[in-house]
Amino acid sequence: MPEEVLRRLNIDGLSYSYRLLPNSRPSTEAVLIVGGVRQGMYGWPQMEHRLCPEATVITADLPGMGASDTLRDEHDSSLLCGAIDQIIDDVAALGAADRVNVFGYSYGAALLFTCAQRRPERVARLMLGGVPTDFSDAQLAYWQDAADVLRAGRHEEFVTMATEGMLCMDPRRHVHRRDLAYRYVRRTLLSNINSASEIYRALEERLPLAGGLTGVPTLVFCGEHDTLTSTASQRRFASTIADSTFVSVPDADHWVVLERADVVADLAHGFFTSHQENVLPLAPPVPLPAQR
Incomplete structure (x- = not known):
């Protein structure tokens, strides 16, 4: 495992940090990982094990997550998207990457999709899991x-x-x-x-996740038994994205990243390195036509 570099940043008076695991000879762009509510930067060992031989890996404690400062009542998702933008810019300033692959899970998936819509030129590939698309x-x-x-x-x-x-x-x-x-x-x-x-803030705010996306190859995945946000609604969301693929992972629910951690890591490795034959041995991914 490469020696990590810890970087501390600030946004709107809140201190937060990210962790860089450098690769001096990468075969693909750096991979930025953002998880759901309260998921910090040390919660992705399977992903690091699978991806570090191929890429620089970046994990983060965004404001309100991990050991970073707590969000205040007036803060919303725009602050978290701004923090992600700052990380991408800081990584570029360090010379590590001008564009990044991004992996988002649950609330992190919604944040990274919004960031990719705003700055698609900074995102090489986009992988989103357990996307919070619809709540009754x-x-x-x-x-x-x-x-x-x-x-x-x-x-x-x-x-x-x-x-x-x-x-x-x-x-x-x-x-x-x-x-x-x-x-x-x-x-x-x-x-x-x-x-x-x-948790309630993330559910209540419900980022729109509308408007689609073009120019960024995207993989959307979820557990087949996701009861927090349904497989059908996530598939519909994926269909709004040009050059998108959808995968339903068997025998998993919303916590697919824990229950099938090895499968998700293999899925990410295959997608980010373009080794599509290794994307998912359990079930082939389904390319989706973008909705008009």
């Missing part, structure tokens, strides 16, 4: 109830609600390593008990 009124009400439970100080009840709200709990659907994912999410929420407001 019932789901928003569920998460509002969870936030109310937390504000009432019923922490254990909140953690149970939040964990079950992000995982497929239907025993009739096989989810690989479901118990592990459940324990991980529950432990993460217990250690960051005030994350309810950030």
Whole structure:
């Protein structure tokens, strides 16, 4: 594993950081990884193991994530998109990359799609997983109830609600390593008990994810049993992007990056290095025509 470089940046008075794992002889552009709510820069070991031999890898603690400063009430997704832009610019200033491959999961997928729409010339390839495309009124009400439970100080009840709200709990659907994912999410929420407001903010704000995208090869993937944001809605979203591919990963739900971490890492390696024959051995990806 290459020796990491830590860089600290500032936006609107908030301090945040990113981590650079340099590759002196890369075969593809640097890969920037941004996860969901509360996912920090040290949570991607499988991705690093698979991608570091091919590329410089960048992971981040955006504001409100990992060890970075907490977001204030007045902040929204535009600040996080600005922070991502700053990382890309800082990496370029270091001479590491003028363009980057980007990997976004869950809320990070929505942020990176928005950034790619604004600055497509800076993005070589775009890979988005668990894209938060559509939430029902019932789901928003569920998460509002969870936030109310937390504000009432019923922490254990909140953690149970939040964990079950992000995982497929239907025993009739096989989810690989479901118990592990459940324990991980529950432990993460217990250690960051005030994350309810950030989860609800991400759901309530609902970045539009409209307008499509051209000029950036894109791969959208999700777990076949994603109950937080449906496979059908993510497939529809992918169809609005020119030169897009959609993959549904078997035996996984919204936490596909944990339950099928090896498959997701192989998927990223194949896509970012253009070794498409290695994209996904479990099921072939489906190219999608862009909607008119």
